[in-house]
Amino acid sequence: MKKCLVLVNPASGDGKSMESIPKLEKRLEEDFDQVEIIETKEEGQGEKLAQKACREKVHSLFVIGGDGTIHEIVNGLAEEDHRPILGLLPGGTNNTYYRLIGENQDLAAAIDDIDLKTTTEVDLGQCNDRFFIYYTCFGRLIDATTSTDGEEKERLGPMAYVKNIFKALPEDESYQIKLVSDGGNYQGPASHVYAFLVAQMGNLNFSEISSSLSSGKLYVFILTNAKTASKLTALKDMVMGQLDKNEDIQAITCSQLSIEELRGESVDLDMDGEMEAKLPAQIRVLPKHIRIYLPKEKD
Numbered sequence: 001m002k003k004c005l006v007l008v009n010p011a012s013g014d015g016k017s018m019e020s021i022p023k024l025e026k027r028l029e030e031d032f033d034q035v036e037i038i039e040t041k042e043e044g045q046g047e048k049l050a051q052k053a054c055r056e057k058v059h060s061l062f063v064i065g066g067d068g069t070i071h072e073i074v075n076g077l078a079e080e081d082h083r084p085i086l087g088l089l090p091g092g093t094n095n096t097y098y099r100l101i102g103e104n105q106d107l108a109a110a111i112d113d114i115d116l117k118t119t120t121e122v123d124l125g126q127c128n129d130r131f132f133i134y135y136t137c138f139g140r141l142i143d144a145t146t147s148t149d150g151e152e153k154e155r156l157g158p159m160a161y162v163k164n165i166f167k168a169l170p171e172d173e174s175y176q177i178k179l180v181s182d183g184g185n186y187q188g189p190a191s192h193v194y195a196f197l198v199a200q201m202g203n204l205n206f207s208e209i210s211s212s213l214s215s216g217k218l219y220v221f222i223l224t225n226a227k228t229a230s231k232l233t234a235l236k237d238m239v240m241g242q243l244d245k246n247e248d249i250q251a252i253t254c255s256q257l258s259i260e261e262l263r264g265e266s267v268d269l270d271m272d273g274e275m276e277a278k279l280p281a282q283i284r285v286l287p288k289h290i291r292i293y294l295p296k297e298k299d
């Protein structure tokens with residue numbers, strides 16, 4: 001029997017995701033013998049339900065939520081032998097990962113768009129004992145993005161991040177790090193370190209390198225100068241897609257790395273927007289670890 005599970009985070013986005021459930025259910029019933037819908041009740045439950053779905057050999061797992069919800073679900077899947085095919089549907093506020101695969105941010109339209117016949121495999125990252133699907137990073141600007149609350153995101157959209165980024169800019173702070181990887185090493189000051197599985201956010205390509213979802217690579221950017229001016233040029237180069245050409249940025253492409261803070265400062269790591277790890281960290285790519293459905297090709 002071909003079974004699918006739909007996990008809905010009713011707290012993500014504008015809170016109206018449940019209105020689209022009948023439409024999704026109707027579509028899925030054409031392809032699956034059994035369709036189960038579960039609304040998550042609290043943070044962390046999505047991860048447990050995803051793990052259970054693996055053990056019950058569920059064929060496909062559809063997820064309606066934003067980046068935080070996807071992050072939970074992939075953590076539930078990552079270490080299981082049987083991993084259902086993931087159907088990602090944009091139910092969050094920003095849906096930054098979904099934007100990499102689908103043009104339509106409207107949930108009802110995305111339900112029409114999803115192609116149940118076309119899948120692709122995507123990379124996953126592991127950082128110590130947790131997993132990420134998009135990026136892991138640390139630094140003051142990151143604190144600014146993670147301190148952006150839901151109400152602000154709802155009201156201002158991506159501008160909410162920009163507002164908090166500018167608030168955080170003058171707070172110069174630098175760590176002393178040692179990074180060792182199979183693509184190069186770096187030892188010295190760093191105010192920010194980003195390790196992306198996909199070197200793209202929204203329409204922004206950070207550099208000319210691949211924006212494939214399964215390159216098997218981590219694209220690491222180290223901002224070596226904590227001065228406000230450097231951060232501003234880094235932001236400009238990020239927008240211009242030439243982050244790896246900035247003289248205050250060390251760009252390294254690798255598949256695994258270790259990173260530590262040499263003065264022993266406590267540094268929190270953000271993974272897909274969730275603060276879940278600390279330095280020192282071992283980070284690696286799990287190539288093509290998750291299979292996902294893609295939206296239909298546009299004519």
Ligand SMILES: Nc1ncnc2c1ncn2[C@@H]1O[C@H](COP(=O)(O)OP(=O)(O)OP(=O)(O)O)[C@@H](O)[C@H]1O
Nearest residue numbers: 011012013040041043066067068069092093094095
């Ligand atoms: N029933 C619930 N009540 C409150 N929080 C929940 C519930 N179910 C899940 N969560 C938590 O809600 C958090 C936020 O969800 P999510 O990030 O998907 O939405 P968002 O912030 O609107 O979207 P985005 O991150 O794409 O901007 C997740 O960390 C998840 O653990």
